[in-house]
Amino acid sequence: xxxxxxxxxxxxxxxxxxxxxxxxxxxxxxxxxxxxxxxxxxxxxxxxxxxxxxxxxxxxxxxxxxxxxxxxxxxxxxxxxxxxxxxxxxxxxxxxxxxxxxxxxxxxxxxxxxxxxxxxxxxxxxxxxxxxxxxxxxxxxxxxxxxxxxxxxxxxxxxxxxxxxxxxxxxxxxxxxxxxxxxxxxxxxxxxxxxxxxxxxxxxxxxxxxxxxxxxxxxxxxxxxxxxxxxxxxxxxxxxxxxxxxxxxxxxxxxxxxxxxxxxxxxxxxxxxxxxxxxxxxxxxxxxxxxxxxxxxxxxxxxxxx
Ligand SMILES: NC(=O)c1ccc[n+]([C@@H]2O[C@H](COP(=O)([O-])OP(=O)(O)OC[C@H]3O[C@@H](n4cnc5c(N)ncnc54)[C@H](OP(=O)(O)O)[C@@H]3O)[C@@H](O)[C@H]2O)c1
Numbered sequence: 001x002x003x004x005x006x007x008x009x010x011x012x013x014x015x016x017x018x019x020x021x022x023x024x025x026x027x028x029x030x031x032x033x034x035x036x037x038x039x040x041x042x043x044x045x046x047x048x049x050x051x052x053x054x055x056x057x058x059x060x061x062x063x064x065x066x067x068x069x070x071x072x073x074x075x076x077x078x079x080x081x082x083x084x085x086x087x088x089x090x091x092x093x094x095x096x097x098x099x100x101x102x103x104x105x106x107x108x109x110x111x112x113x114x115x116x117x118x119x120x121x122x123x124x125x126x127x128x129x130x131x132x133x134x135x136x137x138x139x140x141x142x143x144x145x146x147x148x149x150x151x152x153x154x155x156x157x158x159x160x161x162x163x164x165x166x167x168x169x170x171x172x173x174x175x176x177x178x179x180x181x182x183x184x185x186x187x188x189x190x191x192x193x194x195x196x197x198x199x200x201x202x203x204x205x206x207x208x209x210x211x212x213x214x215x216x217x218x219x220x221x222x223x224x225x226x227x228x229x230x231x232x233x234x235x236x237x238x239x240x241x242x243x244x245x246x247x248x249x250x251x252x253x254x255x256x257x258x259x260x261x262x263x264x265x266x267x268x269x270x271x272x273x274x275x276x277x278x279x280x281x282x283x284x285x286x287x288x289x290x291x292x293x294x295x296x297x298x299x300x301x302x303x304x305x306x
Contacts, residue, residue, distance in 0.1 A: 001040055002250045004232050006100075006130065007154025008180045013067050015226040016250050017043030018243065019186065019236035020052040029238050033059035036243045037066065045157075045184070045234045046093075047071035047104055048085055049297065051305055053092035062094050069100035069157075069184070071134060073301065074107035074293035082118035086127055092305060102132035102157060106140045107293055116147035123151060130154045132184070138175045153181065159276070160185035160231065162221045162266045163194055163202070166276040176230055185225050188233040190274045194221060202269040209265060213258055218242075219249035224262040226250070 003012035018036050023029050033044065037059060046056045047070055060066045070093070076085040089098060101122065103115060122128045133144055134157035145153050156176060160167045160183065167173040167183060176183040189195065194217070195203065206217035215223060218235075225233045226249075237243045266273075 001247075002226060004182065004226075004230065007182050008152050009130065009154060011067075011130075013182075013232060014041050014043045014250065015232050016222055016246055017041065017045055017067075017069070017184075017232060017234045018246075019234035020044065020046045020056060021050050021186075021236055022191075023050070023052050023055065023236055023238060025052060025055045028240075030055060030059055032237060032240045032243045035240045036247060037063075039244070039247050041243075041247050043067045043069070043232075043234075045069045045186075047073070047102075048076075048089050048305065049073045049104065049300055051300075053089055053305070057092055057094040060093075060095070064095070064097075067099045068093060068095065069102060069132065070098050071102040071104040071157075073297050074103070074105050074110075075297040077103070077107045077110040077115040079114050079118045079121075082115060083122065086122050088305070090127060097126060098128045100130045100132045100155060101128035102134045102155070103136070103144070105135045105293070106133075106137075109291065112140075112144050113147045116144055120148060120151065132157065132182075134158065134184075134186075138171045141175070141181070155182040155184050157184035157186050157234075159187045160225065160233075161188045161190050161194070161274075162206075162224050162262065163190045163199070163272065164274040164276060165266070173228070173231075180230065183231045185231050185233040188222055188225055188235045189218065193274055194218075199269070199272045202265070202272045205265045205269065206262070209258075209261055213252070215249070215252055216245055218245055219252065220262055222246060222249035223252055224259060224266070227259040 002015040004015050006013050044056050046052050070089050072085045119131045131153050132155035136156050203217050206220050210220050235246045
């Protein structure tokens, strides 16, 4: 198990946590999460929009040694709704405090000062321990940080993987490194796209590398990610087998030469890389200025969290 320091804090979290977006809520996924916890992987990522907070609550069974990261959806970014959303998440999770509470996406329709003020209030009340953001550009991060009077934003959760390397190009990785902000890499397998038939040549090259080094392709992809600072990854896995495999990627301690070879493979198959969120430009320019988030939440939130 490899641990990394969270932001500028003294806290250590596992370099590979467990993501829960699109995780079905059934006995198999519950067993898988519990298995991860049993193995000492005490970092779970969820969000109010995922509908998995209750499942996470069931898996952790009120234990307070689990590092829980959750997120507030942008339609709840006005002051009162941030507080309400957090209270509802605490209830679903069955805990008194969320370790890392993240703004899920920026939302320009609500002043960021108002949202951050609510986040600080939650922190003061002891309902959240650390403040994080997700899908924030460097500029958006700086604007949010400037609104906080007594705490640092400890993390930015963005898509980053061997097949989607945007954080290396848009400055987010460099910024996180320089400012000691943890980069939480989401979709470390491109939401499963790494295993698509379309990427077979890429996967075959990773498998050949893995055979030589005692790693599966999934483990090679994770080992490459966490070899970077200050990156931690949160793969989603529905089965015990996948959870075990992903956690074991932390035990291999790949040498620099191994990482370099994975880097070369990724470079060689650049044409098979995933485009940054297909809708990213659209998201940046349009959706954040509209009521999109609200409509999306209306459709998703209510039903999932019943
Ligand atoms: N902040 C955000 O906006 C945001 C956006 C997206 C995701 N996230 C977070 O990031 C987490 C992970 O991203 P993701 O859910 O998009 O997908 P991902 O982790 O990139 O990929 C998940 C897919 O990979 C498969 N998989 C997992 N482990 C495997 C293994 N060892 N071998 C082969 N296949 C494996 C899973 O299959 P099985 O399910 O069958 O195991 C699933 O199909 C999410 O769950 C969520 O917590 C955050």
